Amino acid sequence: TATYGCLIYLYSKIGxxxxxxxxxxxxxxxxxxxxxxxxxxxxxxxxxxxxxxxxIEVFKEMLEMGLRADIVAYNIIVNAVCKCGQMKRAMELLxxxxxxxxxxxxxxxxxxxxGFVKAGNLKMAMDxxxxxxxxxxxxxxxxxxxxxxxxxHVSQMKAALSVMDQMVAAGITxxxxxxxxxxxxxxxxxxxxxxxxxFNKMLNEGLKIDLITYSSxxxxxxKAGRMRSAYAVLDAITAAGFEKNKIVYSTIxxxxxxxxxxxxxxxxxxxxxxxxxxxxxxxxxxxxxxxxKAGDMxxxxxxxxxxxxxxxxxxxxxxxxxxxxFVRAGLAAKALGCYQEIKERGLKQD
RNA sequence: UGGCGCGAGAGUG
Numbered sequence: 001t002a003t004y005g006c007l008i009y010l011y012s013k014i015g016x017x018x019x020x021x022x023x024x025x026x027x028x029x030x031x032x033x034x035x036x037x038x039x040x041x042x043x044x045x046x047x048x049x050x051x052x053x054x055x056i057e058v059f060k061e062m063l064e065m066g067l068r069a070d071i072v073a074y075n076i077i078v079n080a081v082c083k084c085g086q087m088k089r090a091m092e093l094l095x096x097x098x099x100x101x102x103x104x105x106x107x108x109x110x111x112x113x114x115g116f117v118k119a120g121n122l123k124m125a126m127d128x129x130x131x132x133x134x135x136x137x138x139x140x141x142x143x144x145x146x147x148x149x150x151x152x153h154v155s156q157m158k159a160a161l162s163v164m165d166q167m168v169a170a171g172i173t174x175x176x177x178x179x180x181x182x183x184x185x186x187x188x189x190x191x192x193x194x195x196x197x198x199f200n201k202m203l204n205e206g207l208k209i210d211l212i213t214y215s216s217x218x219x220x221x222x223k224a225g226r227m228r229s230a231y232a233v234l235d236a237i238t239a240a241g242f243e244k245n246k247i248v249y250s251t252i253x254x255x256x257x258x259x260x261x262x263x264x265x266x267x268x269x270x271x272x273x274x275x276x277x278x279x280x281x282x283x284x285x286x287x288x289x290x291x292x293k294a295g296d297m298x299x300x301x302x303x304x305x306x307x308x309x310x311x312x313x314x315x316x317x318x319x320x321x322x323x324x325x326f327v328r329a330g331l332a333a334k335a336l337g338c339y340q341e342i343k344e345r346g347l348k349q350d
Numbered sequence: 351u352g353g354c355g356c357g358a359g360a361g362u363g
Binding site for chain 1 (some may be wrong): 352353354355356357358359360361362
């Protein structure tokens, strides 16, 4: 069962649920039964691809087979429910877990805190942290990181720093993700200097630095229009042995786009394609933004044609970018045309 | 090492 479990684990982790279910079926053909762990992995796999209904279905099947859900299985379900923003349901699950005589773990509470953060309810996130302490559990770095992330995403860097102080006061050492969150937070408000300070601190303390840390630092440069520094970060990425991925290219593309530099943006597009990275709608929207900022609306329209040819679907952000461009260029009729297209295609904000 | 929780990309404001 453990051997099949490994396979199910691997497929579930990457969201290949068809394959995972095939292994599950085969395993049962050979007379082996699922246990709580193998079921949990499948439940988690469905949750990862956003299919909460299937996740819950498999969870129920597990109970029907006479297996008892343990705390990890419940945590997976709580996470699935949180990811859909159903926080009320998530809290009901917490009560249910306790009623079943199971003890929620740090992961349970961290999942809930992250859920509240993503739902934009920082107050409940804080309350949940208190609730967890009241239950006698010690928060871990991940717990505080969820909160830090919430504050960073609403640009409350003062509050984020104070949470980090609380964290240290509680005897929890911030990890490289904690710092990465702060780097990203300062990046979004254009304070590249602060981002670099934190990055240097990470270097001094010998903390792990991964591609996400670098790309957050890159974002800091690009949002602040410091493209020279941005290219220095790109060099550092390569020097550290990382391959630049689509997000890295997309970030640099955004940097040139907000400066209206079509030529440089095009260079980036060509470079990524030469590396076998296929630009997606986010990249193209940035490129269109570059055209808009440069006032070259003809070029922007050409890109839209190219999107069509490549079967890449423009989304609401793409159209909003275009509309802004047309309005700035004084082409009101074109802007209205885009607006019509949005309506016809039934596009809405996400 | 068979299962769970936290971090990076586009438009408007």
